[in-house]
Amino acid sequence: MFYREASQYKTSYGADQQIFPILQDRMGFLALMAIVFVVVPILGNDYWFNGLLIPFLILALATLGLNILTGFAGQISLGSAGFMGVGAFAAYNFVLRVDGLPILASFVLGALCAAVIGVLFGLACLRIKDFYLIVATLGSQFFIEWALTKFGWLTNYSSSGVITAQKIVILGVTFDTPLRRYLLVLGVVTVMALAAKNMMRGAFGRSCMAVRDMDVAAAVIGIRIFRVKLVAFAVSSFYCGMAGALWAFAYVGTVDPEAFGLERSLQILFMAIIGGLGSVMGSFLGAAFIMLLPIVMNLIGSTVSGQAIDTSVVAHVEQIVYGVLIIWLLVVEPGGLVRLWQVGKEKLRLWPFPR
């Protein structure tokens, strides 16, 4: 009833092929954009931007990158954080060493470096699959972390290896307040998410899914499997690299190899799985679940208990509840959060008589 396509006639190919073919989706998307670009900046405070929204958006972008590779193309990777690191360090070095290069251009160049490195390690996928590929990408994770610590040139010979990212200045505007940084991150993430959504609906996305579902069949219908896999690696690493550059410049303000360790890779993989593999929206839902839920529980814990309960008890309870929630969610809905959303949509369509 609320979500019915009846009487929405598509009279042209354009109308049939647009990114949100259903009116309600279009309205919903516009409303969402209005909320995040207008309402949130008006209502939010520094804590919302700096503590919650900026890291959430950046991790969602990285998850999206991994989702392109794992969810759409079926190549499981444990190297996402490493590629984030490549993006961050490359962007830092471009800003440092090339005078007058616009910062967004250096972000893009940094992300391109990540894409190149991603392809290099992705070459492994030409020969191996599944668990063996996980191990190969795990190797990339360790290699990148090691290289970033080992070669002083990359960190500009900083004594402790942790370097401070440069200021973000675009067209004379300095992005120094949390609100401005939020809008910058939001802008980049929105553009890249829409691009991903479009890419996955097009020829490339369909080839990816064909390779994922059955590579022999894909080869038979004329898809060049290796090329698709390598491009998927490149696109995925590009997204991760951009997320890494944003993480370093717009969130923590430092470029630090330890921020891009294995734990981050696993976190991103969990976000993709919990959110729902093979879905753009799932990446955002998963990032919200994995990143924001512990913080929300921590806030509830410390607000409810105050000083009365030992903080270590709160911290431990938080971890227990968090773990239980993940298991519970995967048991009731192995398809991830996005599957819940889709089921909900189906029900709304049949309302008031859902199955």
Add this chain to the structure above:
Amino acid sequence: MNVGRVTRRMLAVVALGVGAVGSTVTLAAENEQFFPMIGWRTGPLTPLGVNLAGGWIDYMDLLNKRDGGINGVKLTWEECETAYKVDRGVECYERLKKGGPTGASAFNPISTQVTYALLDRTNTDHIPIVTIGSGRTDATDGRIFPYIFPLGTNYLSTNTVKIKFIGSKEGGMDKLKGKKIVNLHMDSAAGKETIPILEAQAKKYGFELTNIAVPMPGSEQQAAWLEIRRLKPDWVILREWGVAPAVALKTAEKVGFPANRIVAVPFAGSEDDLTAAGDAAKGVYVVHPMPPGEFPVTQEIKKYLYSGGKRGNLDDVTRMGTVFYNMGLTYGVINTEAVRVAQQKFGKKPLTGEQVKWGLEHLNLDEKRLKELGVWGLVQPIKSSCADHEGGGSAKVFQWDGTKLVPVSDWIAGDKSLTRPLVEESSTKYAKEKGITPRDCSKEG
């Protein structure tokens, strides 16, 4: 599958969360000085987190219960759990920076990475970052880092203390000539941080320096120690942490290198690390800028907080007087003394971060003051200034007798003539990279 139920529950969780976020800005009573605290009660560094927080909270609690706060201004604090994660640390900073009636007094990240992440934010938020025994060494230069305070002893000073101690064991600094010293360090950025200062000292005193890197996390060190056996050095400096120190000491015993020729850094030499190494640790030397042991203030804490069935912050009272607990006490003393100093200038009321920063810059903890506080011997004399955010630069050396750390020296002062040029070289480079004009300290009041 019952999706309706699932979604309803999720909505409930989200609603609760939104409520909690909204209510964090709670109104506090007027006459309070607020300290945000980062917590590590879970995660890889739990022993450090629990005991450090214990010492710090106990000290502030003591001031509240015994003296009614600082000149009538009550101390309050809130802990925020990070499990030693950088992004959670930043989140906690943002969450707590506006707490209390005047905002956060000072933020103590206790983690080098979090300190770096907050570098830029402090300049706009005007909240001082206190990094005692951790953090960015070149922030000692207060002209370029106005809000960062690595008070006490930075890594470079600790290192010069080690060489001075080795010199005294050899019978004078001139006897170091021709001696062989191995710097066994973790193969990470922080592990390599002391190489330049060691090279400077090797040049000055004429000892032979060999740097040997141990790959992280250091659970296998056979190769490194075989190399050491081949070199036959006079001393080994152990710059390791985590699981590595215990492995190092056990491997040293296996290859036959005497423990009493090893000088360990503070974070390799807590009671937990040394106990883990068993008999192999007996005789090893450790340098501690925040020494273990019981002091008059410990007795006061026992009297006011732990007597008559009362309980302070620490669950396990036997941990009182350990390295980590005393670290917490030192954090408490330095932070609260900064508030006290600032109160003399700005009045006996809750102070803002900017005002506390003035206090941190004008600390003068001399022997008399430290004895009044009952922390003489625990906290080193500290005199900070606009240009010098370290203020101290000394450490004591201890020897592990198998069950406890026994002091073998008084405060040994670091060598500022060696450390300061390195600090300034690094801070000037940072200022140039970031386009910062150093403050003119002669004009600061």
